[in-house]
Amino acid sequence: MPRAIVIRAAEPTEGGPVNTAAVEQIDPARLGDDPVLVEVHYSGINYKDAMALTGRPGIVRKTPLIGGADLVGTVLESADPRWQPGDEVILNGTGMTENRHGGFSELARVPGDFLVRLPDGLTQARAAAIGTAGYTAALCVLRLEQAQVSTEAPIVVTGATGGVGSIAIALLAGRSYQVAAMTGRVDQYGAYLRGLGASDVLDRREFAGQGRPLQKARFAGAVDTVGGEVLANVLAQTLYSGTVAACGLAGSPMLPTSVMPFILRNVTLAGVDSVQTPLPLRQAAWELLATSLNPQLLDSLTQTVTLHETIAAAERLMSAQSHGRIVVDVRG
Ligand SMILES: NC(=O)c1ccc[n+]([C@@H]2O[C@H](COP(=O)([O-])OP(=O)(O)OC[C@H]3O[C@@H](n4cnc5c(N)ncnc54)[C@H](OP(=O)(O)O)[C@@H]3O)[C@@H](O)[C@H]2O)c1
Structure with missing residues (x-):
């Protein structure tokens, strides 16, 4: 069974977190019915992810929900003719970690409309470092x-x-x-x-x-x-x-x-909003990143954690104890 970080509603307590998060094994049949099945290799921890993983209100709109506003991986199956098995893809935002399952998961079902093809010259790990x-x-x-x-x-x-x-x-x-x-x-x-x-x-x-x-x-x-x-x-x-x-x-x-x-x-x-950005602008932004961002500088500002280390890393980000980018090696 694939693993994922699942966010669930917490028992109500005065001033406590509204949600809890934990690594769980998930039933692939419960990933929804979107047409593209992706083997997720990397995600990342954004401010929004850190809020969601530490139970802060205002991000997650339905539970249970798999967290992760980003995913980078390889298409396994697709009922959308624009995408084929083996395609390397990036997905950011589009409601992930709000009302749609996200990238802290070894498998994801996503719509084809907002997927961006991994630009030439960018590895999956670096695309997640960008996130x-x-x-x-x-x-x-x-x-x-x-x-x-x-x-x-x-x-x-x-x-x-x-x-x-x-x-x-x-x-x-x-x-x-x-x-x-x-x-x-x-x-x-x-x-x-x-x-x-x-x-x-x-x-x-x-x-x-x-x-x-x-x-x-x-x-x-x-x-x-x-x-x-x-x-x-x-x-x-x-x-x-x-x-x-x-x-x-x-x-x-x-x-x-x-x-x-x-x-x-x-x-x-x-x-500037990144969640509902139309596809041509997403593609332009990724093209800019692939051509103008120095990969060595990107590596120098990135640290990598495993799925099991993700929640602790989110706590550090929320308390401003981290800097740069945190990549989640979803299979690590
Ligand atoms: N519009 C969108 O679609 C979109 C997309 C991504 C992110 N965001 C937003 O952009 C912001 C930054 O995201 P991020 O991923 O870069 O987060 P991050 O990695 O946690 O960085 C936030 C930085 O803000 C500074 N900061 C933290 N607490 C602060 C405070 N109380 N007062 C002033 N500055 C403080 C810190 O920088 P220094 O210590 O260097 O001052 C911290 O490193 C968040 O609010 C996030 O929600 C929006």
Whole structure:
């Protein structure tokens, strides 16, 4: 019987987790009736996965559910003519770990519509190292490039040591942007961030608290994974006609700002979602990653865990004790 991490509703307790997660053996007949059967080789732990695995509310919408917002593997059977046995595929988001079984499973049944073919030159393990985090970073970079952000001033990346942040830095630096990495852990990870390509490392504390709506402008754009006051202060420091790609809420889902940066500096706040992204944009993001992300840098920011080690690794991610990307070797 294949193994998977199954998330189940917990016994209700005051303030306790709403769900529990454990490695179980699963009946393949209960994987649903989607047309493509995939032998999953790798998944990864994203912020959302860590929330789901540690029983936080707001992610999992039905139980029992197999966790894992990402999967990378090989097609075993397909009733969808676009996919054949032996095809190497990637699937991110599309409701996995929310209302659809995900990639922490040796077998998965998935729809063919949002599968991306593994790009040439990328291994399955590296595609999982990129995962939703890296693919979201690529969506943010595409958004900045579409807006033709200036290369004359830095792009600031917030939550820099995280999965999205680390890959955004490596991608932007690889495409010749100046990158300022903002982190809450300058002493511990300053050298790591410079190694990824950041030319400057900023202390998140300088961006805490309510600042003036317009401050000294210094960023051509931003990739923001943090939200809250940090995002408000980044907007206030964005240069005329700059673009800020906002994809995360690691600090806060709130945005205490004013319209000033938008109406006086022509700043654009561009929202980025990775879950419901249309297929052509998914393919463009993966192409960007396959061609612009230095594989050695990717390896340097990745650690690998087994299925049995996944829940403990999720706990570390939620308590900000990890950095970079965590790949799950599903058969390990
Ligand atoms: N829109 C989408 O489709 C999409 C897709 C993927 C991820 N996301 C979101 O993007 C965010 C980052 O995801 P991730 O996978 O990169 O997570 P991650 O690996 O856990 O990284 C998050 C980073 O945020 C910083 N951080 C943590 N707690 C913070 C706090 N209380 N205040 C301010 N900063 C804090 C830390 O960086 P430093 O220590 O370096 O400051 C941490 O490394 C999450 O909110 C996630 O839900 C959204």
